[in-house]
Amino acid sequence: MPDTHLEPADIELLIDDEQSPGAAPLAAHAAQCDPCRAALDEARFVAEMLSTAPHLKPTREFTERVMGSVEVSSPWHVALTDSVLAVVPERGTTRTGMLVAALFAGLLTTAGVVWLALRADQAAMVAGMVAERGRTVGIRIGNDVAGALFGPTAVDLLREHGFTAVALAIPAFLLTAAAALMGFRALGVAARTRRG
Amino acid sequence: MPTTRIELENLPDADVVALAQQGREDAFREIIRRYERPVFSLVYRMVRDREVAEDLAQDAFIRVLNNLDKYRSEFKLSSWLFKIANNVAIDHLRKRQLDTISIHGSPNAATASEIEATTIDIDSGEENALDEMEAKELGSAIERAIAQLRPEYRACIMLRHVEGRSYEEIATTLDLPLGTVKTYIHRARHELREALEHLRE
Numbered sequence: 001m002p003d004t005h006l007e008p009a010d011i012e013l014l015i016d017d018e019q020s021p022g023a024a025p026l027a028a029h030a031a032q033c034d035p036c037r038a039a040l041d042e043a044r045f046v047a048e049m050l051s052t053a054p055h056l057k058p059t060r061e062f063t064e065r066v067m068g069s070v071e072v073s074s075p076w077h078v079a080l081t082d083s084v085l086a087v088v089p090e091r092g093t094t095r096t097g098m099l100v101a102a103l104f105a106g107l108l109t110t111a112g113v114v115w116l117a118l119r120a121d122q123a124a125m126v127a128g129m130v131a132e133r134g135r136t137v138g139i140r141i142g143n144d145v146a147g148a149l150f151g152p153t154a155v156d157l158l159r160e161h162g163f164t165a166v167a168l169a170i171p172a173f174l175l176t177a178a179a180a181l182m183g184f185r186a187l188g189v190a191a192r193t194r195r196g
Numbered sequence: 197m198p199t200t201r202i203e204l205e206n207l208p209d210a211d212v213v214a215l216a217q218q219g220r221e222d223a224f225r226e227i228i229r230r231y232e233r234p235v236f237s238l239v240y241r242m243v244r245d246r247e248v249a250e251d252l253a254q255d256a257f258i259r260v261l262n263n264l265d266k267y268r269s270e271f272k273l274s275s276w277l278f279k280i281a282n283n284v285a286i287d288h289l290r291k292r293q294l295d296t297i298s299i300h301g302s303p304n305a306a307t308a309s310e311i312e313a314t315t316i317d318i319d320s321g322e323e324n325a326l327d328e329m330e331a332k333e334l335g336s337a338i339e340r341a342i343a344q345l346r347p348e349y350r351a352c353i354m355l356r357h358v359e360g361r362s363y364e365e366i367a368t369t370l371d372l373p374l375g376t377v378k379t380y381i382h383r384a385r386h387e388l389r390e391a392l393e394h395l396r397e
Contacts, residue, residue: 008382042389046385049395050338056233058233062254067225070262
């Protein structure tokens with residue numbers, strides 16, 4: 001046990017690590033020496049006060065504000081895994097049920113694709129028939145609409161010149177409509193000005 | 197691969213960082229969740245302004261999270277965060293000169309006399325009055341006493357006693373010589389003892 005009073009460094013040592021080998025004689029001295037014990041108690045008091053200083057909490061928006069400025073880029077395999085895991089239920093029974101349903105759906109789809117592949121010629125023929133039928137109906141509707149809007153001349157023109165006529169007619173129609181709209185608007189403004 | 201928040205919460209920092217490096221957003225959020233309070237507390241006690249502290253703490257997190265690919269696993273994530281947070285807080289104080297800042301000219305100063313000789317003091321010329329909000333949150337005597345310390349003392353004493361860091365860790369975190377850290381903590385304790393003396397009577 002040292003005969004002299006504790007130095008500030010000795011008190012620091014006792015505060016920081018009372019279990020260290022050099023601390024025992026210092027602690028023994030402090031136990032017997034009133035001034036040193038008082039100094040040690042005072043230092044301990046400060047350390048205890050400091051340890052009660054709480055962690056302060058930022059606002060709720062803190063995380064989102066940080067995340068808004070952080071570049072998070074997932075590799076494709078991580079993004080894919082996350083997407084799959086996001087739809088997999090966490091409960092065991094639900095997960096099993098979903099797995100069975102997914103397997104069944106996969107089986108049906110595979111069977112359908114294989115069946116279609118084996119009958120590709122028939123599928124192509126059916127698709128061709130459907131496409132031809134759709135084209136015929138489309139042309140008929142187009143003729144009816146053009147006839148109703150622009151009269152039989154437009155229909156004849158359409159039949160005679162096909163897509164070229166359509167390509168010319170649409171911009172011409174739009175320009176004419178826009179010019180008419182502006183003209184009517186100008187007339188309206190002029191009428192209001194005269195009344196005013 | 198952990199998917200739930202509970203699983204992430206149980207992982208050590210290094211694993212969470214590894215997941216964040218893979219682009220896992222929930223890992224980024226976990227890092228923020230773990231350290232938002234310690235980092236914000238450190239910065240708040242340095243600058244003593246909630247709004248500024250929040251901006252600076254946010255800046256520290258953004259710098260760290262956007263540079264996670266440069267993270268070295270031998271360095272503690274928390275130490276890295278504290279280091280950046282301390283730097284942004286000190287930079288802010290230097291720019292604004294809101295407080296009494298000691299700029300230690302020599303990073304190699306290890307003794308009290310060397311520190312004294314290489315220290316420049318900048319006085320703000322105004323009292324460090326806490327506003328109402330700060331007074332509410334930093335209302336206790338210890339908080340007021342901490343607020344009176346120099347910023348670099350504050351960082352050292354907070355890391356030592358609130359975060360429980362060793363002297364060596366504090367030296368590494370704050371890029372200070374070990375002797376300087378010991379001196380700062382010793383001086384901080386001395387000043388705190390004087391400031392809190394009335395409470396022991």
